[in-house]
Amino acid sequence: MTRRIRPRPRPKPHPHPLQLYSLRDICTIRIxxxxxxxxxxxxxxxxxxxxxxxxLMEHLDSLAGSIAYKYMLGPEVETLGRVQERGFYIVTASVERLDMLAPLYPVRDIRLSGQVICTGKSSMEVAVKMEALNPNRREETLMLGRFSMVCRNASTHKAHPVNLLIINTREEKVLFKMGESARNRRKYAALHSLSRVPPSSTEAAELHSTYLKYGQDDESLALGDRVWMGDTLLEKTMLMFPQERNIHQKVFGVYTYQLGFANSCLFTRSHVSFLSLDGIAFRQPVPIGSILRLRSQIIHTSPPGQLPAAVHVRVQASVVDVQTGQEEPTNDFRFTWTRDDGQTVPRIVVPRTYQEAMLWLEGQRALKMGTQIRGSRLQGRDR
Incomplete structure (x- = not known):
C-alpha cells in the first residue's frame, strides 16, 4: 500500500506582524x-x-506601559484601541529600581521620558527618566528607573513575541547592555534569594552582632534605641474604585507609597524624603471593586550614627475575599526613605524571629545596593 502523505498545514498569519525598530524610533516624552x-x-x-x-512614580509606570505599547504598535499609533482586536496586551512584570538623584523643587517644569533599551522573546526592558527643565541651564536628572514589561496573547494569556530591536550606534549598544545587565541581575538575585539559599557568612556575622548588641533583654530597650520589627506594623484597608483603573481595568495606585511614607515618618519621628523604589514583585492584578489590604513594616535602618539616615520599608498588598475572609497576595513593594533634617536614625529595628531576620538581611542588601547604584549614577552624571 502506498502511504498517503498529508500536506503540512500552513501556519496561521500572525495578527500583528513583527517589525524592526531602533532605539531612537520609540521615545516617549511628557512635560x-x-x-x-x-x-x-x-x-x-x-x-x-x-x-x-x-x-510622579505612577506617571512613570504609565509612561513605561505607553512606551511598550508604542514599541509593539509603531511610533505613529496614538490610541491603543481594544486589546482583543490587537491580539495582545502588556503588563508590568517587575520594577527593578527607581532612584532619586536630586531634590524635587516644585517651581520647575519636569520632563518624563523613556525608551525600550533591550528586548527578549516576549519581554522588554524600558528605561525611564525624570528631568528638571532649568531656564538657561542644562536639564538636571531627578530620577532614573527601569521597568520590565512582558507581552501576552489576549486569548491564551501565554507569551506573545515582541518586535525585534536594531542596535546601531555606540550609545544604543551601551543602553542594550544596561538592559541585559538588569535582566541578569534579576536572575542572580532570584537564585541567591534568602528564600532559596542561606545568608553568607558575612551576613550571618552581622546579624549575630546585631542580636548580641540589641536583641537581648537589657538596658537598650529602656533607652529606646531598639524597636522590634513586629512592632513597626502599620495597616490600611480600602475599597478600590473605578477612578483608579488603568487600561486593563485594574488598579495601580499610590496607596502603597503613602503607607510606607507614613510608617517611615513615624519610625524616624521626622519628615522623610524618597530615595528609591528598590523593587516590586507583581503576583496578580488588583481588580476594580475589590477590598485591598496593605501592610507596611520597617525591615532595616542605617546603623546608629551613619549618614545618610535611611529606612527600608516593605509594603505588602493583598486582596480580601469578602465572603470567606481569605487574602490573596498581589504585590510586594520595597521602598527606601531618608530623613530630611540631616540627622541619624534615632532607633534601630531588630528582628525577633528567623523569618524577620531574613527580611532584615534583605533590607540590608537593598540599602547597600541603592547606595552603590546612586553613587555610580551620580559619578557618571558629573563627568
Whole structure:
C-alpha cells in the first residue's frame, strides 16, 4: 500500500506582524509644566509644599506601559484601541529600581521620558527618566528607573513575541547592555534569594552582632534605641474604585507609597524624603471593586550614627475575599526613605524571629545596593 502523505498545514498569519525598530524610533516624552501652571502644581503639591513623589512614580509606570505599547504598535499609533482586536496586551512584570538623584523643587517644569533599551522573546526592558527643565541651564536628572514589561496573547494569556530591536550606534549598544545587565541581575538575585539559599557568612556575622548588641533583654530597650520589627506594623484597608483603573481595568495606585511614607515618618519621628523604589514583585492584578489590604513594616535602618539616615520599608498588598475572609497576595513593594533634617536614625529595628531576620538581611542588601547604584549614577552624571 502506498502511504498517503498529508500536506503540512500552513501556519496561521500572525495578527500583528513583527517589525524592526531602533532605539531612537520609540521615545516617549511628557512635560509637566509646573512653572507656568499654578493649577497643575496645586494638584501635585504635598502637605509640606513639595511635590507628591508617589503621583510622579505612577506617571512613570504609565509612561513605561505607553512606551511598550508604542514599541509593539509603531511610533505613529496614538490610541491603543481594544486589546482583543490587537491580539495582545502588556503588563508590568517587575520594577527593578527607581532612584532619586536630586531634590524635587516644585517651581520647575519636569520632563518624563523613556525608551525600550533591550528586548527578549516576549519581554522588554524600558528605561525611564525624570528631568528638571532649568531656564538657561542644562536639564538636571531627578530620577532614573527601569521597568520590565512582558507581552501576552489576549486569548491564551501565554507569551506573545515582541518586535525585534536594531542596535546601531555606540550609545544604543551601551543602553542594550544596561538592559541585559538588569535582566541578569534579576536572575542572580532570584537564585541567591534568602528564600532559596542561606545568608553568607558575612551576613550571618552581622546579624549575630546585631542580636548580641540589641536583641537581648537589657538596658537598650529602656533607652529606646531598639524597636522590634513586629512592632513597626502599620495597616490600611480600602475599597478600590473605578477612578483608579488603568487600561486593563485594574488598579495601580499610590496607596502603597503613602503607607510606607507614613510608617517611615513615624519610625524616624521626622519628615522623610524618597530615595528609591528598590523593587516590586507583581503576583496578580488588583481588580476594580475589590477590598485591598496593605501592610507596611520597617525591615532595616542605617546603623546608629551613619549618614545618610535611611529606612527600608516593605509594603505588602493583598486582596480580601469578602465572603470567606481569605487574602490573596498581589504585590510586594520595597521602598527606601531618608530623613530630611540631616540627622541619624534615632532607633534601630531588630528582628525577633528567623523569618524577620531574613527580611532584615534583605533590607540590608537593598540599602547597600541603592547606595552603590546612586553613587555610580551620580559619578557618571558629573563627568
Amino acid at each position: 509637566l509644566r509646573f512653572a507656568s501652571s499654578p493649577e497643575l502644581l496645586e494638584q501635585y503639591t504635598n502637605a509640606s509644599g513639595g511635590l507628591r513623589t508617589g503621583m
